[in-house]
Amino acid sequence: MRASTRIIAGIVAVVLIAAAVAAFAIAWRPAIAAIDPPDPQSFDTALVKRGRDLAAIGNCSDCHTPRGAKNFAGGLPVPTPFGTIFSTNITPDPETGIGRWSEAAFRRAMRSGVNREGQHLYPTFPYDHFTNVSDEDDRALYAFLMTRQPVRAAARENQLSFPFNQRLAITGWKLLFLRHDTYRPDPKQSAEWNRGAYLVEGLAHCGACHTPRNALGAERVSARFAGGDVDDWHAYAINDQSRSPVPWTADALFAYLREGWHPDHGTARGPMAKVVSNLSSVPASDVRAIAVYMASVSGTTPGRAGPSEDALTRARTASQTNSVGASIYTAACASCHEGGRPLPYGGVDLGLSTAISSPDPRNLANVVLSGIDAVEGERSPIMPGFAASMNDDQASALLNYLRARFSDQPAWADLKKTIADARRTQTVFLQTSPAPRNAPADPQQREKP
């Protein structure tokens, strides 16, 4: 974060605190009485099962089960421009988790971002989306979480600078950005579209990553799904500004979200890998609904038909040049990406790669440097990382070569800095972020030529 932004943010925050203090009466939330942890047997099995699916759609484990931690025991450091916030323990442990939370307390947290004790929660917990979750779904989520294995694991102290370490500041944020209205169906649309909209805008909180944020960390309503940042990855624009060489369709989205890969778009990786691995276990109808809704959001831009077969062939058969980038490509990339192997194991046809066409080179840098790790014991794509093999100049040469050969976009600016940053940030990301719990779906059947 640049210094000027920090100063402005600081001033704004102080103003917000003042406003919040003034509004203390409305900001204050009472504690909700602690309960004895409910007997897991007291919850209806079908309700728990529904809660399991909803928790997967909500991608809860991504933040609440960091690498090496017990399920839902929290502790993931979430870096923000304002400092590091740690995810909390949402197992039913009575002391360190939510074992003493009543359903009402849980629902209030989801709706208003306030914990049982009455403290305001930082909006890294995406309650600005969870306001849309229905009572019924909150009940199922509650039933699911309260039937998990309790884990004793105290939450780590957030590391925030003043004034962001004042929870009162959150009330100001909420006044500005939190809408308390719940999702209302659009009668003009199909039930499937409405189901998708309910999930996308609510529990699935897609915008939390894919919508850019303002200086105070709130999603910019005017730029919905125009592409955002998460964990030093670029969450691609998934509205009409999408740069994917082949436009997304509902079918492609469904397959991608469900299976973890699509021949026209490649394999989900980075933070999205966890999202799709969660979505692989939920009812197909919900994933289909999300796909239908998102396809309508991204729309079909006139004139965007995807690259012609000619263009792809040209890129594939580009004459070998003697450039450094070309040599690196031939020895390090082509053996897989031109190996004729179908996805998800063959490496995407780079002419179709969104990472290469994207205005933001970070995802390509991240993947080239860090590769794709094997998923434990499951058929999964593996790509070796090249961080140790290439210095920043060499990685830049490769990325420039890929950009020039496989996209019709202008060269990226400041690539070397992107690469240097990616080296640093990905090391942290890979150490803390949970491993995808399962691999992209195995096609089983080879695609017939």
Next chain:
Amino acid sequence: MMTLKVNGREHQVDAEADTPLLYVLRDDLKLNAAKYGCGLGQCGSCTVIVDGKAVLSCVMPMVLLEGKQVTTLEGLGTIAEPAPIQRAFMEEQAAQCGYCIPGMMMRAQALLQKNSKPTDEQIRAELEPHLCRCGTHMRILRAVHRAARLMDTADALPAANGSAR
């Protein structure tokens, strides 16, 4: 022709820019330790050290090696004067068929050069790119811990002879 620095010596190598380092090491320089396992960067058998970092030589084109220092297992020590990591693997008898072992040793060596006291968890995480089919993993872990101790202590003198004698 290009100059390649391996184990402290400069070699003039007649190889194209896109030739993976592995084949130059094995074919031109007649070095045995880096092994072909998959050629796809999936198994770790071909690992060597380049400028202090473990790299997969099967997907490391020659063009990346201009001005860099390559170290292979041969460059660490010999049977008569084994390096601590080699001594550790001998003392722990950390091999069955041993085909994967040189790659593992090179990654472990690179780790120990930057972190002389790695935890068990760190060693496991570091060795994650490496496959062993014989199931020698427990011994490999013990050998890396032993190597850390050997490198750490002043008496990490070469064994008189680390072999079976």
Next chain:
Amino acid sequence: MNAPLIIDRRRVLAGGGALIVSFSLGSGLAQQQDAPAASAPSPPGSLKASPYLDAWIRIDANGVEVFTGKAELGQGFKTAFQQIAAEELDIAFESLKVTTADTRLTANEGYTAGSNSMKDSGTAIQNAAAQVRALLIAEAARRLDLPAESLRTADGAVIAPDGKRLSYGELVAGEMLHVQAQPTSKLKDPATFKVIGRPVPRVDIPAKVTGGEAYVQDMRLPGMLHARVVRPPSYGAELTECDTAAVEKLPGVVKVVRDGNFLAVVAEKEFQSIKAMNALAAAAKWKETASLPKQDDLLNVLTSLPSQDTTIFERSNAAVAAHKTIEATYTRPYQAHGSIGPSCAVAQFVDGAITVWTHTQGVYPDRQGIAEMLRLPPASVRLIHVEGSGCYGHNGADDAAADAALIARALPGRPVRVHWTREQEHAWEPFGPAMVTKLKASLDDNGRIADWNFDVWSNTHSMRPGGAGSMLAAQHMAQPFAVPAPRPLPLPEGGGDRNAIPFYNFPNARVVHHFIAAMPLRISAMRALGAYHNVFSIESFIDELAILAGADPVEFRLKHLDDQRGRDVIEKAAQAFGWKPDQKRPPDRGYGFAFARYKNLAAYCAVASEVEVNRETGRPRLIRAAAAVDSGQVVNPDGLINQIEGAIVQSMSWTLYESVTFDDTRITSIDWQTYPILRFNSVPESIDIHIIDRPGQPFLGSGETGQGPAAASIANAIASATGKRLRNLPLTRKRIKEAIDA
């Protein structure tokens, strides 16, 4: 399995009240021994087939050399053999040299397989060494004119009471050791062992950890060329078109070799051969046939193929009445050996004779196959074993040897090195066969097993060479050799029915082997053969019965086992693990136990394990295992521990993760992405092996004994952790999650 195929069938003729055993040795055996007329009983181990002492031990002025027809595969028995010979010969360990399988130099010991190397070759070397030592003492006694009893041996010499030394090299003259072994030897008292029973460091490790030339992959002969094969994309594919002109012009390319569907390219440098292989593969057009069964329905695929059914065990006791009966079906998919180093061989064809350096497990059987393929007399074919990457059974080694031979014949004079690609090894190796077992058993009123029914469906478990038809190159030639008809491997060792007969004492029992001749996928021997799945099935089902009986799994096993050595390993493993009936488990953890005696006649092994299952993801993790093993007389305890440790880790990988995948035409598991095996994050926290040494008892071998018990122990621990029984291998995260969620 043993390899009785090469030695002509032994004929046992009863006459005059004595057994007369006659042999006919493989004609290529270097010594060209005449058929010996041994008298009964025959000498032990492989001395039976190769009775001349100098087939095993040769002594000259330069020193003492020990020969074995077995191949070192990374099990470390080259070191163990050296220990045995040093012990019985009274010679310093390091002054010995051991030479392994070579058709010009060593005895024909068939295959290095079935955990038989210690039993066959170790026993032969031990007895040969003891007898050689006796001969040397006798010779010294003659020369010194002293009674043999007054002489002793030490450090490679016979020593007289006055201190006079005659070194072995001085004593051996002429054909002194070219004598047949006696049926019995005067072996040393195990109590006096100085080398046997010690954890001597392995002789092969120093080179392996310092970049020495340790493998056939490391061979570099003068003028050697590099070859790569372009395999068909699927079984039975036919090469319809291949314009090789462009490939022949590529830099370094020496030759494109095409013979029917066999296609290969040879180049001066290795990477040139790889580039040429890729170009050749792109130029080749194939006609493929969809011939593969449904991968996700192996249960029905196998049980509906025609089978040859044999009741291999039957026992009845009508007095015992069944009270409660359960039944279950277990399945195992095709699984891959998955050597880390793809198969490799070097061959050189000079003056009508060929030499092949190979990591085959059977130099003699392979020689027969290659001779047949090249239509050469076996005497013109020499196979020399050089270590390769671990094979765990019949992998691509023999096929690579045949590839190298066929290519080298086209380039007389030049040594040719063939190295398979990762994809070729995964797609073309002969897999461990899929299996189905159906079990049904009852408890009596007292909670004991009253009856036991076991049916196993499987292919043969060995399609090893012996003839050319077993080798890919010979199958793909324009004039192909037919794949030989598969045969069930004979009991007591068995193949698909290995360990199918329960080792427990059940009053009523029936075991049926359904041998399936049709082989939809290319299969052959994989470590432990049928024992892996049979022990997994039996030992899982024993736990199911123990649960039905409300009994502790360890006590339940002991209740049905009379064999004292078996009981000892069970009790030792349970004690080492800290097993207690009704022990409290941490949440989501389970304890499992399993036991088997390999082949019901070799080593005993019991494994206890602790597994954690993540209830949200289904992911299993082996936390720790404790095992006990009784392999008879222990030669190298560290080597034995290494084998059992490795067996547990490898079996865990097979059991939790592994299955070959295919569509209707092609194998689709062709690398480590598509055939995942365990990586370091799945490695347990500890594995604790306890040996029960049996001094003076026969060597029982150890390489394969752990596979079955480890699998069942882990399966039982998963059942204990989740309350759900998984019966279809592999016990994947997905299957466990489905079971938990069901």
